[in-house]
Amino acid sequence: MTKFGNNVLYLVLSQEYGMGRPAMEIARLAVSGGIDVLQMREKAMARAELIKLGRDLSCLCKDAGVVFIVNDDPAIALDVKADGVHLGQEDQRRFDIAGTRALLGTDKIIGVSTHSLQQFREANEQDVDYIAFGPIFPTKTKDYCIGEKDIEEVLRSASKPVVFIGGIDMTNVDGLLERGAGNIAVIRAIAAADDIRGAASAFKAKLARGLKMLVRVNGKDEIVQANKKLADLLSDKGIVPDHVVIEHNLKIVPRETWKNISLGNNDNVEIISFVGGG
Amino acid sequence: MQDVLELGGKKIHNRLFVGTGKFSSYEVMNRALTASDVDVVTVALRRVDASSVKENILEHIPKKCVIVPNTSGARNSDEAVRIARLARAAGCGNWVKIEVIQDNKYLLPDNMETLKATEILAKEGFVVLPYMSPDLSAARRLVEAGASAVMPLGSPIGSNRGFRTRELVEILISEIKVPVIVDAGLGQPASACECMEAGCQAVLVNTAIAVADDPVMLARAFSEGVKAGRLACLSGMSGSSRSANPSSPLTGFLRNE
Numbered sequence: 298m299t300k301f302g303n304n305v306l307y308l309v310l311s312q313e314y315g316m317g318r319p320a321m322e323i324a325r326l327a328v329s330g331g332i333d334v335l336q337m338r339e340k341a342m343a344r345a346e347l348i349k350l351g352r353d354l355s356c357l358c359k360d361a362g363v364v365f366i367v368n369d370d371p372a373i374a375l376d377v378k379a380d381g382v383h384l385g386q387e388d389q390r391r392f393d394i395a396g397t398r399a400l401l402g403t404d405k406i407i408g409v410s411t412h413s414l415q416q417f418r419e420a421n422e423q424d425v426d427y428i429a430f431g432p433i434f435p436t437k438t439k440d441y442c443i444g445e446k447d448i449e450e451v452l453r454s455a456s457k458p459v460v461f462i463g464g465i466d467m468t469n470v471d472g473l474l475e476r477g478a479g480n481i482a483v484i485r486a487i488a489a490a491d492d493i494r495g496a497a498s499a500f501k502a503k504l505a506r507g508l509k510m511l512v513r514v515n516g517k518d519e520i521v522q523a524n525k526k527l528a529d530l531l532s533d534k535g536i537v538p539d540h541v542v543i544e545h546n547l548k549i550v551p552r553e554t555w556k557n558i559s560l561g562n563n564d565n566v567e568i569i570s571f572v573g574g575g
Numbered sequence: 576m577q578d579v580l581e582l583g584g585k586k587i588h589n590r591l592f593v594g595t596g597k598f599s600s601y602e603v604m605n606r607a608l609t610a611s612d613v614d615v616v617t618v619a620l621r622r623v624d625a626s627s628v629k630e631n632i633l634e635h636i637p638k639k640c641v642i643v644p645n646t647s648g649a650r651n652s653d654e655a656v657r658i659a660r661l662a663r664a665a666g667c668g669n670w671v672k673i674e675v676i677q678d679n680k681y682l683l684p685d686n687m688e689t690l691k692a693t694e695i696l697a698k699e700g701f702v703v704l705p706y707m708s709p710d711l712s713a714a715r716r717l718v719e720a721g722a723s724a725v726m727p728l729g730s731p732i733g734s735n736r737g738f739r740t741r742e743l744v745e746i747l748i749s750e751i752k753v754p755v756i757v758d759a760g761l762g763q764p765a766s767a768c769e770c771m772e773a774g775c776q777a778v779l780v781n782t783a784i785a786v787a788d789d790p791v792m793l794a795r796a797f798s799e800g801v802k803a804g805r806l807a808c809l810s811g812m813s814g815s816s817r818s819a820n821p822s823s824p825l826t827g828f829l830r831n832e
Contacts, residue, residue, distance in 0.1 A: 515622040536623055540631050542665045544657075549664045567622065569661050571632050573604065574619020574645050575594025575732065575759070575781030 304523065305333035306500050307460050307482035309368075310354075312339060314488045323488050324354055328361045330497025332487070336383055338368040351377030366408060371397045374405070381406025381426065386416065394423050408460070414447045421456055428455065429482060432463020433473070438484060439463065445476070452477045452511045453518060455563065467496075470503055477511040477520045479504075479562060510562040521560065528555040530566065542569045578805065580776050582754060583670055583702030583723050585641055589614045590771065591801040592643075592756065593794065594781025601635035603790055608637055611794035617643045617672055617779065620658055620665075633667065643704060645672040652691035659696050670702040672726065672758075682732040682759075686713040690720060697721025706758055709743035714751050725751060726758040726779065729770065733782040735762025738769045748774040764793075764800030771804025772812070 308327050312320040324335060337354055339347060351367060355377045358365035366381050367374035371392050374382040382401065384392060389409065397407055406426045411417040420428045430451055432442040442463055451459055461473055462482035470481060481504065490496035510523045514530070521530065527545065531538055543550050544567040550558060560566070580587040592615040598604035608616060616636055636642060644662035649655035652675060659671040673696070675688040689705045690713065697703045702723045707713055709727035717725055727744050730736035737760065738744070747755050754776035761767050762783045770778045780797050787793040 534623075537631075540633055540665060541623060542620075542661045544661060547657075549660060551664075567661075569620050569665075570623050571618045571644065571662075571665065571667070572621045573595035573598060573601075573632060573785075574647055575596045575617055575779070 304479045304504055305364075305458075305460070305481075306331065306497065306504055307334040307336065307462075307480060308332045308487050308497070309336045309338050309462070309482055309484045310488065311484060313341065314485050316489055318493075320350055321353055321357075323493055324357060326493035327487055327497045328357060328363050330487075330494040331501040332363060332497050334364040334366060334482075336366040336368055336482075337379075338383075344373070347373055348376055351379065355379055364406065366406065371400050375401060379405075381408065383408040383410070383429070385410045386412065394425060398424050410462075412441075412443055414450065417447075417451055417459075418454070421454065425457065427458040427460055427480070429460045429462050431461055431482075433461050434464030434469055436464035436484075445472070448473070448476050448478060449511070449518065452563070453513075467499060467503070470500065474503065474509055475520065477509050477562070479510060479523070510560070512560050512562075512564045512566060514566045515568055523562075524559040526556055527558040527560065527566070530560065531555070531568070534568075536568060540570055543567065544569065578809065580754065582776075583641075587614045587641070587777070588612075589798060589801075590777040590805055591767065591794075591798045592617065592758075592777055592779040593784060594779060595632065595636070595785075596781050597785035598790060599785075601630060601632060604785070605635045605637070607784060607790040607794040608640065610791045611798040613637070613640060613794070613798070615641045615643060615777075617645050617781070618667075619645050619647045620662055621648075641670060642667045643670040643672050645674045645706075646692070647674045647676070649673075649675050649692075650677050651675060651685075652688040652695070655688070655692040656695050659692070659701060660699075663701070669700055670704065671696060673703060673705040684708055684728070686710060689713075690716050693717055693722050694720040704756070709740045709747055711743075711746055711750060714747050718751060718753050722753060724754040724756050724776070726756045728759040729757045729766065729778075730760030732759040734760050735783055736760050737762055737766035738773070741769070741773060744770075744775070745773055761797075764796045767797050768800040768804035768807075771801050772807045774808055777801075 315323045335358055337351055355365050365379045366383050367379045368383050369388050371382045408427045409420045409425050410429045411420050417430055432439045435442045458480055460480040460482045461478045465481055465483050466486040487496045509520050512519055512521055546565050589612055593613045594617045646655040646658040649658055655673050655675050663669055673689050673692050675685045676682050684706050686707050693703050693705050704724050704726055705717050705722050706726045714725045730739040756777040757770040757775050758779040761780050767778045784790050784794045
């Protein structure tokens, strides 16, 4: 969680979707628009070219405080001083997680693609720092999509940040945010936009405004506004705070602190009071 | 002579403890507790249901009462400890009645898990009152673990079957140094009286009182029954025998030798 935050806008960069603009130009505009993570995913480039682009992107991202991830190849990630590597399901056959971790060390980020609940669950048990889940919507990049039905289950059981990906654009991103998704990855919606910088900042604004998260209150999952204060959760529910005790992530929290405690994704809240009993 | 029960650093005059479950309203409960002049009451903890009534039970319990939260709903020691800590955080003192139950048919307590919870909570400074099956070894271990009393059941919770465990509880009374308080199953004032006669230090009653047509009147009856039994216990009653012992002089009267 420390290496890869929540509520991030993640751009997967492929020059082929950039309407003829070079990768570096797309990246520069997207970074200035406020993306949080940039992944270099240039399937058509030769290795030497990749390393050169990787070094330039790495510098650009470092200066802007953007996380830089290299697709597919841990060695290139290391070479260009990226923050981490992203492995697809196929890549994992060539570079297994343990080997990649040994090569990169514990400070670097390892992310993986998952395309089913089963793959997600496997990844959730592995030594990775985030999990991409999709394609959620139909997309030209893939010839299938897995739909939205597992979003809640994924968010509920995730022990690391989940990045939703696949066909996400300005028309459908709200629905995802409403359901508790915090991290959004896009390709075309930014790279193919006329105004790349404007598209990135529009996404960013939506993420910031519509941010929702999943919390478990008295054993039931609820979607609430991100960073909601504990005291506000109570008043939303019309619960009178007197003689209520609150346990937040298994820790009893004193009444005076309720107005200061912000809820996080997947937090567990128990609101308890006295009733008759023998 | 002032006969008070000292428990958890408090002086308790009324040896009838009352549970607050199942009353038709908090108002009726309040009148029953007041009419019987109760000193110790138990309560439970539950998740707040935002859609239900937001009345606070504590406001309907007389101020002088010691409130003893129970850990009902706990299926193991960890859950019991968690509930006890929540109860203490609610600011109603440090007493707790440990209740660990996995058996839904008879609601019989799990002495082993109860012991584990007692060890932990007594170390944390709780006044621990464990609900238990009347087993001498378990009771001894509970006392070693720091229990302030032991609370063997009279018969299954809510069954109104009375003091069925008498033989075993009498062993606890003679061997255990902390107060023995019979909890559960006492359906009639006579059963409560019987417990007290046998030497229990107190009894806890809930269902019988709460579901009576007139809980206020029955609470008073239980309170009187407990007092009668306590007095009898202190009086040094003589034992019983199969044959008669005349209570009038047997010298001949109006009869020819």
